[in-house]
Amino acid sequence: MAENLIDEIKRRQLELLRHQRLYHADDAPEISDETYDQLARELEGLEARLEPTHPLKRQSPLGKVGSNPRSGFATVAHERPMLSLANIAGQASVNQFGERLASQLELKGSQAQGLRYAVDLKFDGLALSLRYRAGRLVMAATRGDGTLGEDVTANVEAARIVPLQVNENNSLGNEFEVRGEVFMARSDFKQLNADQQARGEKTFANPRNAAAGTMRQLDSSIAALRPLRFFAYALLGGSPGTAQQLSTHSQQLDALKRAGFPVCDIRCAEASIDQVIAFIDRAETARSDLDFDIDGVVVKLESLTLQEQLGYLARTPRFAVAYKWPSEQAMTRLVAIECQVGRTGAVTPVARLEPVRVGGVLVTNATLHNEGEIARKDLWLGDTVWVRRAGDVIPEVVAAVPELRPKDAQRFVMPRHCPVCKGVLERPAEEAVWRCVSGFSCSAQRVQALLHFAHRRAMNIEGLGDRLAEQLVERGMVRHLADLYKLTEVDLLKVDRMGLKLARKLLDEIANSRTAGLARFIFGLGIRHVGEKTAKDLALFFGSFDALRKASLEQLTQAPDVGPVVAQSILGFLSTPALLAELDLLLECVNLQNSASQQAEGVAVNGPPSLFFGKTVVLTGELQSYSREQAQAIIESLGGRVTGSVSKRTDFVLAGQNAGSKLDKANSLGVTVIDEESFLGALKPTERDNELFNKL
Ligand SMILES: [Zn+2]
Structure with a gap:
């Protein structure tokens, strides 16, 4: 029998024994269950080539279910063996x-x-x-x-x-x-x-x-x-x-x-x-x-x-x-930590991992969120780490295994300059995240801003993906968002893997986005804390970009769901000279008055704003003419907003029959209460109720 086969089996038996001990006796496994199973199968394959009576077979760790008991505890013989399945x-x-x-x-x-x-x-x-x-x-x-x-x-x-x-x-x-x-x-x-x-x-x-x-x-x-x-x-x-x-x-x-x-x-x-x-x-x-x-x-x-x-x-x-099922957690090596720059300049450390299968998927990267998290988990470059991936959740590094830290492992040092534009990073005392404050002059942020602007739920420019955005920025074709609207076929054809047909389609998409509407435009600007929903609320509340732009802090906080943090963020955006310059260039390219698109956004465009325009309404009790859902749809179609509970921010409470505690609360807060008759009256001038009702 080949000498090296014997050696190989001996080596692998020892290795498997070590992992059994780590798992069962020390509660500190170094490899995932899947890797263990793989090693066991390989050893089984090798041992199958031995004579049945070979002494190595008797001493094999295979089939020994668990481990020898750890010293310190009394040993108990099981009345019936505890088998594995x-x-x-x-x-x-x-x-x-x-x-x-x-x-x-x-x-x-x-x-x-x-x-x-x-x-x-x-x-x-x-x-x-x-x-x-x-x-x-x-x-x-x-x-x-x-x-x-x-x-x-x-x-x-x-x-x-x-x-x-x-x-x-x-x-x-x-x-x-x-x-x-x-x-x-x-x-x-x-x-x-x-x-x-x-x-x-x-x-x-x-x-x-x-x-x-x-x-x-x-x-x-x-x-x-x-x-x-x-x-x-x-x-x-x-x-x-x-x-x-x-x-x-x-x-x-x-x-x-x-x-x-x-x-x-x-x-x-x-x-x-x-x-x-x-x-x-x-x-x-x-x-x-x-x-x-x-x-x-x-x-x-x-x-x-x-x-x-x-x-x-x-x-x-x-x-x-x-x-x-495949294990949700596995061990691998943390090879490097790289920093990525996001749309708002946030610098996020990302773990580069030796590829490992977790939850049935090959994982090579995991987010580390911020500098503090790396310190908390005491992760060093070169560490062996546990990686977890559960369900659809993004893979995360759970913990390091300090016992396995190599001698040449190094601590991670958060850079003080942007890895892309070399600009200075800043971190407000109360925040965990470092940010590149170069704004649009940082090409990483420009790429992300462009992608966000073109996003399906923003200006909806189909075909403008990661690769294209990077090239447009790298080649200097898009220095400002507004440059998007100046692109020509000739420009686009310079881009890798771009044909005439694709270029024309993209230009059509860009042209169409000019009339995407106010809400999409506000969302597309990528103002911090202004998500899709807030953008819609702002569009409904202010009705025009001009009105939003002129709004004071107080006026902003009157918009639905806009608190001081969001309002400050909007004001900050609108008072940053570089961003204002971007904005002015952009406003020349888009048409936010387009009625067709605003209708699609649910904004009332005919005649003067209704009683409910930009107002917050709470419904209570039963109406004779409409179901609650119908009434809500009507109010929303008139530019109002329906919420569930009464607060100082509520403009009207629409009270039907058998109205309960919400009516009491409205009265105690001094909120205007309207009954069904006034509600119907308020609808009449618009002559829209029948039309709306038929649509429901
Ligand atoms: Zn930068």
Whole structure:
């Protein structure tokens, strides 16, 4: 046999052993579960090439479920081994599982279809075995290596996560074993880490490590203080006569719940294979919204009799499998931190990572938000870091692993000059973010401003994407936003990958945007704190850009939802000479008076402004002529705004019959109250009510 194969196997066995120890005994894994599985599979492949009797096979770490118990705890032999489950993934594998069971039970056709399953969430914590005698907890043990675990009874008692004594009137019997998972809720974990940090103590990479680390503390006063939780997921044993009444897994869980054990309610009982698959889909969608981590689901046969009949393989039961999703957290290396300049000049540090698969997606970058966050997480260049990506959330760097920090790792220093224009960065004392204050003369900000201006919800210039915006700015074709409207075919054809057809289409889009309307224009300017909704409100309230431009701070704050911060931001924008120059150039290019576009924005354009124009209205009680939705639509079409609660900012309260507390509040605040008759009267001069009503 090749000498190097033996060496390779020895090397890999040691490596795997080390990771097993890190995971199970030290609660400080260095690699993700997926990477571990990959290493294990590779080793398995190599060991398969050995003679069956080869001594290396006997000493293989493969198949040793957990780890040797950590010294310091008494060792407990499990009455029944704590097995692990075979892992499956993908919808087809669920069907295969069902088919395999049917064939092993020699069931065909409708009998096979009739098999029923229980599906439980697979909690990401530390597995525990709890033994009860005469209804009293007598032993709590970790899984350990599956045969021998650690006695953590004192910690479980201190943590108060399970009943220490169950009342006699239960269906569990006198002697039984409960298995379940001790874990930490995500919200509790966050708080714990914040507290640990405030005390200058070690923080945890994830809730699993925090829960496992707590359960393995020799001082049980720590478990008493930390926010641990527990879900029971299996019942074993049980005295004859009582437990026999329970014939399915789900009935067992119900009985555990009745006896006072925490059981997760998100589960599925008596399910067909199709229902199992549907449940898995739902659970995967809900996964990131749960307050605790799960890494999959457990699918098992409901019938305890059939479970018994199928029995066990060497290390796994035949009647159950773990359906696993890709891990939401993985370890990788922080290669560099680069700074990006946004539209408002905000400089955001971004982590460049050694590519790693997280949540099934290859991740190479993660935002670090700001300088303070890097300091808080103590991230150094070259560090090994945990990266998390849950659901559709942008990947984030959770924590560094300081134990693995290389000697040449370097602290990150936030630059004091813009990485793009070399201008000075400033940071107001109360803010976390550094900003390049060069404004439009910073090409990074010009590119972002251009993209924002052209955005679908702003001026809606289709085809003006990242690459094009960068080139237009880099080539000096767009020094001011208004230059966009001076572009010619000849200009555009100088741009990479631009053909005549595309250039013409783009010029059409740009020309059309001239009449995009006031609200889109205001939003497109990219004034800080002025989002799409505020821009619409401002357009409705002021009616013209000129009116907005002349508005005082006081007038601005009278607009709906505009507080002092937003108002100051608008005033600041409108009093910055460079921005005003931009604005004047732009205003020459766009036509904000265009009625067609304003109609599309819902602005009243015919005749004098209505009674409701720019006003805030609250509806209460019942109207005879219109439903509440219809009345709201009418008021909004007349340039008014309907809100839910009465405040000093409310201009009118429209009170129908049986008006309640809102009317009282309006009276106490001195807000003008109008009844239905006045409302209808106010509509009449516009002669629009019928027309509007027909549209509803
Ligand atoms: Zn800059």
